Each structure stands twice: as structure tokens, then as C-alpha cells.
Amino acid sequence: MARYASPVSAPASPATASIRRIAHLDMDAFYASVELLRYPQLQGLPVVIGGARRRPDDALLQKHAGLPLSEIPVDDFPRLKDYAGRGVITTATYAARQFGVGSAMGLMKAAKLCPQALLLPVDFDEYRRYSRRFKDVITEIAPLMEDRGVDEVYIDFTEVPGGQRDGGRSLARLIQKSIFDATGLTCSIGVAPNKLIAKMASEFNKPKGISIVMPDDLQALIWPLPCRKINGVGPKTDEKLQAQGIHTIGELAAREREGLIGHFGKSYGAWLHEAAWGRDERPVVTESEPVSLSRETTFERDLHAMRDKAELGAIFTALCERVATDLQRKGYVGKTIGIKLRYDDFRSVTRDQTLEHYTAEVKTIRLAAGLCLKRVDLSRRLRLLGVRVGSLRRVNADDAATQQTKDKNKSESEAINSGANTLPLF
Numbered sequence: 157m158a159r160y161a162s163p164v165s166a167p168a169s170p171a172t173a174s175i176r177r178i179a180h181l182d183m184d185a186f187y188a189s190v191e192l193l194r195y196p197q198l199q200g201l202p203v204v205i206g207g208a209r210r211r212p213d214d215a216l217l218q219k220h221a222g223l224p225l226s227e228i229p230v231d232d233f234p235r236l237k238d239y240a241g242r243g244v245i246t247t248a249t250y251a252a253r254q255f256g257v258g259s260a261m262g263l264m265k266a267a268k269l270c271p272q273a274l275l276l277p278v279d280f281d282e283y284r285r286y287s288r289r290f291k292d293v294i295t296e297i298a299p300l301m302e303d304r305g306v307d308e309v310y311i312d313f314t315e316v317p318g319g320q321r322d323g324g325r326s327l328a329r330l331i332q333k334s335i336f337d338a339t340g341l342t343c344s345i346g347v348a349p350n351k352l353i354a355k356m357a358s359e360f361n362k363p364k365g366i367s368i369v370m371p372d373d374l375q376a377l378i379w380p381l382p383c384r385k386i387n388g389v390g391p392k393t394d395e396k397l398q399a400q401g402i403h404t405i406g407e408l409a410a411r412e413r414e415g416l417i418g419h420f421g422k423s424y425g426a427w428l429h430e431a432a433w434g435r436d437e438r439p440v441v442t443e444s445e446p447v448s449l450s451r452e453t454t455f456e457r458d459l460h461a462m463r464d465k466a467e468l469g470a471i472f473t474a475l476c477e478r479v480a481t482d483l484q485r486k487g488y489v490g491k492t493i494g495i496k497l498r499y500d501d502f503r504s505v506t507r508d509q510t511l512e513h514y515t516a517e518v519k520t521i522r523l524a525a526g527l528c529l530k531r532v533d534l535s536r537r538l539r540l541l542g543v544r545v546g547s548l549r550r551v552n553a554d555d556a557a558t559q560q561t562k563d564k565n566k567s568e569s570e571a572i573n574s575g576a577n578t579l580p581l582f
């Protein structure tokens with residue numbers, strides 16, 4: 157679990173031999189796919205989301221109150237043909253898209269194309285919940301993620317272990333699978349040298365697609381596309397480009413930079429030229445930095461500090477290890493070590509201690525957390541135990557090197573274990 161501070165831009169990657177690999181991930185038919193999780197009986201059918209907001213007194217839910225949502229008969233869902241009003245489609249399942257319906261289309265117009273499509277109301281709270289969930293999965297694997305809205309993100313693969321393998325395909329596959337395992341949702345990922353191309357690539361093989369674009373693929377994969385595919389070329393610019401006989405990105409690339417500046421102004425004209433040549437240096441900007449990282453666990457049965465000393469001690473050490481691993485993987489060190497306990501009567505207490513130096517080491521975290529434990533009442537049974545490291549800062553390049561050496565040092569990790577065992581409590 158991570159707590160976040162105010163927006164801040166991530167530092168540029170340290171200078172290494174790694175090739176820049178940036179991914180763009182976009183969820184497949186996002187709102188519709190979330191709806192299908194609660195109504196799996198609609199899987200494979202044409203479904204559109206729009207019109208009204210979901211309400212608990214919705215006629216469908218009222219009629220089937222008490223029945224699990226997954227057992228509501230398909231025939232009872234509202235059909236597009238029965239809709240009257242001015243609502244628009246937010247999104248449609250891929251089965252519905254085959255009929256030519258899609259985002260932003262009026263529902264009554266869509267009803268002419270696909271009258272049998274099922275119509276579901278929108279439930280933004282639910283989409284936001286799933287949005288948070290899939291993004292949490294990503295940052296667990298690849299911490300440098302830029303949030304671009306409810307269903308899309310950029311991810312910097314460059315320094316992630318395995319991020320360069322097969323141009324990023326292995327890591328993209330891992331992320332797809334992890335998101336699916338955690339949420340039941342699918343997504344498509346494009347991996348490219350920069351954000352601009354990654355954004356185009358994520359659309360290449362939708363749904364459930366992975367597309368890899370290497371620097372040499374510009375001519376073959378990007379230049380044949382219409383200019384409108386460049387994120388930043390809107391309908392008006394496209395119209396102007398078309399008027400000059402520029403239809404594809406390749407045709408745009410063939411134009412003189414000065415000519416484009418003449419037509420589109422100094423900054424936008426120059427940007428169009430850069431974009432057509434696939435150049436984009438924008439960093440992946442993490443929207444927020446965590447101020448603390450924590451791990452906690454609720455026990456299967458309430459445990460007592462004395463009677464269940466060995467079990468609690470092992471759990472406590474494991475929590476410290478997991479927080480330390482989180483810190484190291486995400487590239488943070490912290491200064492404030494804290495614990496959280498919940499007693500069998502549901503009262504919670506926290507204690508923390510601020511160290512003189514920043515750390516991401518298990519041994520130090522375990523020692524400080526152990527001292528915090530001495531300051532709480534341990535006569536009652538416990539149902540939850542948590543360990544938190546706060547006052548975080550990013551590890552700089554030098555620290556990172558030291559940290560990695562330490563992580564690789566086996567005798568160090570053995571010392572950590574034996575150190576943990578000699579602690580006074582648990």
C-alpha cells in the first residue's frame with residue numbers, strides 16, 4: 157500500500173546503455189468490460205453503456221432484488237431499440253462495435269444500427285475503483301507510471317528488470333496477465349522509443365494486443381498511418397493537412413520543416429515535423445510520489461504476543477521484509493518507521509520512530525519497528541499487524557548502486573535474518 161504526496165515529475169533516467177522503452181497501456185472497452193464483470197451473462201453480446209447513471213432503484217435491479225446480478229436473465233436487460241432520449245454512448249463492447257456503434261454516438265442513432273444491443277447505465281464510481289486497481293498492479297511491477305485518465309497510462313520500461321527483453325514484449329505480457337489476474341480486465345499495450353509512438357502502437361492490435369515498435373520501424377509501421385493518428389493532430393489540423401495533400405504521417409515527414417512552420421506557426425509547425433519523424437523526448441511523469449509504503453496483514457485467528465510469540469515474530473519479520481522489498485523495487489528510502497496494531501476489540505494503535513538516516517534495509521526496519529512494539533500494550537490479543545515506512549525520498553543514482561550491491565550480498569541477508577531473530581519482542 158502506498159500513500160501519495162502532491163504531483164511531482166520523475167527524475168530523468170540515469171545515463172546508462174539502456175534503450176529508451178516507453179509503453180502506452182489502454183484498457184479494452186473499459187466501462188463495458190467493468191460492467192461485464194458483474195453481468196458475466198452478457199459476455200460476447202452487443203452491449204452499450206450510456207444514457208443514464210446507475211441508480212440503486214434502477215428498474216432492472218428492483219425487479220430482481222435479492223437475486224445475484226450474474227443471474228438476472230439476459231432477456232430482462234433493456235434494449236437499445238426501446239431507448240428514447242438524447243443520451244450518448246460512452247463505450248460499446250467489441251461485439252457491438254461490429255454493428256458500427258461506438259463512443260460519442262447518440263443512443264437513438266445507435267439503435268438504428270444495432271437495435272438488439274443491451275443498454276446499461278454508467279457507474280463512474282465502479283470504473284474509478286477498477287481504474288485504481290489496475291494502476292496499482294502496474295506500479296507494483298513498473299513504478300514509473302504516468303496516469304493519463306481513467307483507462308490509460310504511460311509506463312517507463314527502460315530501467316525495469318526485463319523491460320528491454322524482446323523490445324518490451326515480455327514485460328508487457330506480464331503486466332497484461334497481472335492485470336487480468338487481479339481484475340478480470342484486458343488491455344492493450346504499445347511499446348516504443350517514446351510516448352508519441354507508444355500511444356499509436358497500443359491501438360494496433362486491440363483488444364488484448366501487444367505491439368512493439370523499434371526505432372527502425374518508423375517507416376514501415378508509422379508512416380503509412382493517417383496524420384490524425386498522431387496524438388495532438390485534431391480534426392481541424394487534419395483538414396488543413398489534407399487540403400495540402402498531406403494524408404499520411406509519411407507525407408507529413410516528407411515536407412520541409414520551414415514549410416510546416418509557415419503554415420502552422422513556429423511552435424506547432426516544428427512539433428508536427430518532429431512528430432512525423434517519430435521524435436519525442438517527453439519524460440514519463442509520475443503524477444505523485446508516495447510519502448509512505450506499508451504492509452499489513454489480518455490474521456486468520458487472533459494472536460497473542462506471548463502465547464503466539466513465534467508465529468507473530470515470523471509474521472512481523474515477513475512484513476518488514478515485504479516493505480523493504482517494496483522500497484527497494486520502487487527505488488525509495490525512508491526515515492520514519494511505524495507499526496500498526498488492531499486488537500481483538502477492533503481498537504487500533506500506531507507508533508512510529510524517526511531514524512537519523514534513510515533506509516530501505518530489512519534489518520534497520522525490523523529493529524526500529526521492534527522498538528515501536530515495546531511502546532504498545534501487548535496484553536490483549538491482536539487481529540492485525542502492520543509495518544510502515546514513511547518520510548520517503550527517491551534513491552539517487554549513487555545510493556541505488558550501493559543498495560543493489562547490498563541486495564546481492566548474501567551474507568548481508570543472512571545477517572538480516574539472524575538480527576531479526578534476536579529482537580526482544582515476539
Ligand code: DCP
Nearest residue numbers: 182183184185186187188246247259260307362
Ligand atoms: N469514454 C466516454 N466518452 C467517449 C470516449 C470514451 O465516456 N467519447 C469513456 C468510456 C470508455 C473510456 O472512456 O470505456 C475509455 O475510453 P477509450 O477511448 O479507451 O475506449 P474503450 O476503453 O471503451 O475502448 P478501447 O478498447 O477502444 O480502448
Ligand code: MG
Nearest residue numbers: 182183184307
Ligand atoms: Mg480503452
